[in-house]
Amino acid sequence: MISTKNLSLLPDRKTLEAICKAISVLDAIICQEWQYRYYSFNSEWDTNEQCLQMRNGSGEEMHILFLDNGCVINGFAHEYKQQDKTKLTADLPSIFNEFIYGEPVASLGTTFCIWTTEPKNWQVGQLENIEDHSEEMLSIFDGNPQTYVDWATDYFEGSYKESGIPLETVSKIYNGQTLTKEMVLSIVEELGDWQQLETDLKEINYPYHFE
Numbered sequence: 465m466i467s468t469k470n471l472s473l474l475p476d477r478k479t480l481e482a483i484c485k486a487i488s489v490l491d492a493i494i495c496q497e498w499q500y501r502y503y504s505f506n507s508e509w510d511t512n513e514q515c516l517q518m519r520n521g522s523g524e525e526m527h528i529l530f531l532d533n534g535c536v537i538n539g540f541a542h543e544y545k546q547q548d549k550t551k552l553t554a555d556l557p558s559i560f561n562e563f564i565y566g567e568p569v570a571s572l573g574t575t576f577c578i579w580t581t582e583p584k585n586w587q588v589g590q591l592e593n594i595e596d597h598s599e600e601m602l603s604i605f606d607g608n609p610q611t612y613v614d615w616a617t618d619y620f621e622g623s624y625k626e627s628g629i630p631l632e633t634v635s636k637i638y639n640g641q642t643l644t645k646e647m648v649l650s651i652v653e654e655l656g657d658w659q660q661l662e663t664d665l666k667e668i669n670y671p672y673h674f675e
Contacts, residue, residue, distance in 0.1 A: 467599040478656040484516040507669035534581040541597035554589035
């Protein structure tokens with residue numbers, strides 16, 4: 465499993481970005497109320513910055529910042545022992561300082577921090593031999609659409625078709641295929657607000673065609 469102790473399974477940052485967009489699109493379809501989504505993606509977080517936000521509503525959050533020249537992941541799990549942040553971020557490249565030491569990350573806290581300034585080559589700071597919940601938070605990034613189906617089937621129970629969340633549609637979204645109304649309606653019986661979904665897709669910067 466992917467974790468701070470096993471970074472070799474974490475995909476390169478471009479693949480990670482694509483997965484982040486895909487799971488955010490799927491969340492936007494299944495749960496139109498932003499505050500109740502688990503994953504959301506903002507392609508215009510700041511100038512030349514994109515960001516995934518994960519919130520479980522119980523005090524666990526993860527932010528992933530994508531830059532043209534790097535990526536950094538900040539995870540926070542309030543039920544886990546908090547290690548010294550200066551150790552967790554030892555040797556962190558300065559291009560990530562504003563994000564990791566600024567808001568909202570500074571107020572949330574840091575249970576684990578992972579970064580790269582190369583296509584892959586993920587790195588961490590100084591780790592203590594304690595649990596940091598990274599395995600649970602990062603498991604969604606294995607690149608397998610079935611992983612999302614299994615997770616969302618439980619998390620969003622009752623918010624999708626009785627036949628279940630179709631792996632075929634999820635796979636298409638994972639592959640970046642242009643979203644159509646047919647694909648949306650293969651997941652949910654009906655969509656309450658198509659305009660809201662279009663707004664979400666524009667924020668994610670994901671292709672769609674609803675004509």
